[in-house]
Amino acid sequence: MKPAEIESFFATLQAANPHPETELEYTTPFELLAAVLLSAQATDVGVNKATRKLFPVANTPQAILDLGIEGLSDYIKTIGLYKSKAKHLMETCRILLEQHGGEVPRTREALEALPGVGRKTANVVLNVAFGELTMAVDTHIFRVGNRTGLAPGKTPLAVELQLLKRIPAPYMLHAHHWLILHGRYICQARKPRCWECSVAPWCKFKPKTKAPAA
Known part of the structure; x- marks a missing residue:
């Protein structure tokens, strides 16, 4: 995709959804970190269903630790891989309290040092909570980048x-959300909704798919 095409691509996404979320x-950087950690x-x-019950009871590192591993697990057991995620979140809370004063760190290195937090999760937190110009490549963005010709690459990092x-630059702050939403609802894995x-x-992408017959 040529630079002029990329400009038009993002200008169109912006016009349709100026402030994607x-x-x-x-409601807080810690809640976001916890939610993204649980969303892998x-x-x-599914994550929202669990955190709607969890966060009113425990939405700080200390409150999560006070629940204990079994108490936390009861709230998130409807989420896939909840046992390992519960362990990661508990350990993350301990590190946040011991090393960061209970606050979510604002550097990639510190975020990636937390259990269960990889590059993608760190990028989400940096972008959404702190307004950093990062790009968290999940399966949707990886697919859209390759399928459209916007950013071909063999790995998420590429x-x-x-x-x-x-x-x-004017589109970077919200680009992550535009691409995720586009991949989730339009440029879907099995059959993109080109129409x-x-x-x-x-x-x-060729050939473009056509709408199902009425």
Whole structure:
């Protein structure tokens, strides 16, 4: 995709949704960190159902620790891989209290040092909570980057670096959300909904899919 096409691609996404937001529900950086940690290989809908019950009871590192591993597990047991996620979240809370005064750190290195927090999770927190110009490449963004020709790459990191290089600066803050939402609802894995796609004119995917017969 050429620079002029990329500009049009993101201008179109921006016009349709000027202020996109994560579909994970949170009110503080710690709630966001916890929600993203819990969302690995799970849906935002499923995580939100659990955190709607968890966060009113425990939404700080100390409160999570006070629940204990079994208490925390009871709240998140509907989420896939909840046992390992409970351990990671408990250990993350302990580190936040011991090393960061109970606050979510604002550097990639400190975030990635937390159990269960990889590069993607760190990028989400830096972008959504702190307004950093990062790109968290999940399965949706990886697919969109490759399928459209926006940022081809064989690994999530390769796609991330391409996107950071190619997306015009005015769009970088919200680009992560536009691409995730586009992949989740339009450029879907099994069959992209090309007939509904506003950015199809600049997409390199061929042949474009057609709407199902009525």
